[in-house]
Amino acid sequence: MRRVFRSSRGPMAGAMALLILAGPGLSGAGAQPQQAKDATPKAAHCPTLQRASDWYGDNAVQIQQAIDERGRCSWRGTEPRFRPYAVFDWDNTVIKNDISDQTVFWMLRHNKILQPPNRDWKKTSRYMTTAGAKALxxxxxxxxxxGKPLPTGRSVTCADEILSVRKTAETTSGKAVFTGFDHREMEASYAWVAQILQGYRPAQVRAIASQARAAALKAPVGATQKIGSSRETAWIRYYPQVKDLISTLKKAGIEPYVVSASPKEFADVWGGAVGIDRKHTLGISQLTKRGKLTGHLRGCGGKADGSDAIMTYVDGKRCFINQDILGIKGPRALKPAPRLMRPVVAGGDATTDVSMLSDATGARVVLNRNKDELMCRAYDNADGRWVINPMFIEPLPKRAEPYPCASTAYTDRAGRPGPVLRPNGTVTPDQTDTVHS
Structure with missing residues (x-):
């Protein structure tokens, strides 16, 4: 992955990034947002959002201000020491609906999921329970x-069991399928979508994802499909407003990346339509052996490759941004980067995106899907950088009850609920849903 920090002498080495981490005045603790008065006055040639009127309230104004403050219009003719960049979740942020869902559905309909080694489903996840493996x-x-394809297109029982694991992390009889993982760095049921691809070559997975993509884009909005014994969503659409935002960022010299909790091979296929290539796409990444996916994941933050201990999820998203984009290695990658090295704009829709969004220094764009921890932090909006928008397609109505920020909205590393704490350690009060359809 190409790193975005530069000096006048060219790209820095990863070791230089660590030296910067220890340098004075760049710690994220206590850093204050750049004020609008410090920004260079907007020039006529500054790239601007073309679909600004589609955004809620003054959201487009806030986003545009972040672009103008850190984009090429503020460079005064000299490229900045740290090239600005942006990060976006994919599912339900750049698009409506979920590419992992649609690819798994397509694989089930077309008999593309392979029987695991020795028919032992525990080999697909180190976190799988005995009950889960027995049911599968x-x-x-x-x-x-x-290693051979399962006939899930005609076996309703097999398709239903796999689908239940994907959708609920439970067996069809209601027993937990995964246990023992760090809920701030891993979601075992998300990782499992990547891990059941073991035995395929990455190019084969991208080919499968391409066919699933074509089917989802062709299906009418609102269409469903029969998977096993149930009916599931069949369609996906790109958000034109987010595509416009990404295009505007690129024109302004702010480099956009996708950081997805779906398998990287899936995200690789979808990003091109918004101008984001594979080199700028992060997702759940597996190790390969003799060119084939092994079901074991790349490490980050001091977790070894193959330990399957971390993925692009909550703190794991921060870790892979710091490691793969900035070149920060080891446990330091789990901490917020120095302020000048953090993303200018971040976009997300769920708790998986909380750490990535919190690190952004310009605009933190949140598509409101009523996800408790994320909406608690976004509505609390201590520094005024959170930008909440209803989903552009099928936005949700007002949530009836306040978000339980002061009691249960946070999930700790062991999966236990608790209060959402601000950076200073105080409890976030319950928040009312005010930005909706």
């Missing part, structure tokens, strides 16, 4: 040899 083996174990 009972439903699917006799249907194909190890």
């Amino acid at each position: 083996k009972a439903a699917c174990g006799s249907l194909a040899a190890p």
Whole structure:
């Protein structure tokens, strides 16, 4: 991954990034947002949002201010020491609906999920419970040899069991399928979508994702499809407003990246339509052996490759941004980068995006899907940088009850609920949903 920090002498080495981390005056603690009065006055040639009127309230104004403050119009003819960049979640942020869902649905309909080694489903996740593995083996174990495609297009029982794991992280009988992972760095059911791809080559997965993408974009808005015994969403659409935002950022010299909790191969396929290539796409990344995916994940933050301990989820998103974009290695990657090295703009829609969004120094764009921890932090809006917008397609109505910020909206590393704390340690009060359809 190409790093975005530069000096007048060219790209810095990763070691230089760590030296900067220790330097004076760049710690994120206590840093204050750049004020609008410090920004260079906007010039006529500054790139501007073309769909500004589609945004809620003054959101477009806030986003545009962040672009103008850090984009090329503020450079005064000299490229900045740290090239500004932006990061976006993918599912339900750049698009409506979920590419992991649609790709898994397509694979189930077209018999593309492979029987795991020895028909042992625990080999697909180190966090899988015995109950989960037994249920999957009972439903699917006799249907194909190890490494061969399961006939999920005709076996309703097998398709239902796999689908239940994907959707609820439970068996069809309601038993937990995953346990023992760090809920701030990993979501085992999300990782499992990548891990059941083991045995395929990355190019083969991208080909599968391409076919699933074509089907989802062709399906009418609101269409459903039969998967096993249930009916599931069949369509996806890009948000033109977010595509316009990404285009404007690029024109302004702010480099956009995708940071997705879907498999990287899936996100690779979708990003091109908004001008983001594979080099600028982060997702759940697996190790390969003899060119094939192994089901074991790349590490970050001091967690070894293959330990399957971290992925692009909550603090894991911050870690992979710091490691793969900035070149910060080891446990330091789990901490916020120095302020000048953090993203200018970040976009997200769910708790998986909380750390990534919190690190952004310009605008933190939130598509409101009523996700408790994220909306608690966004509505609390201590520094005025949070930009909340209803979803551009099928926005949700007003949430009836306040978000339980002071009691249960936070999920700790063990998966236990608790209060959402501000950076200074105080409890965030419950928040009312005010930005909706």
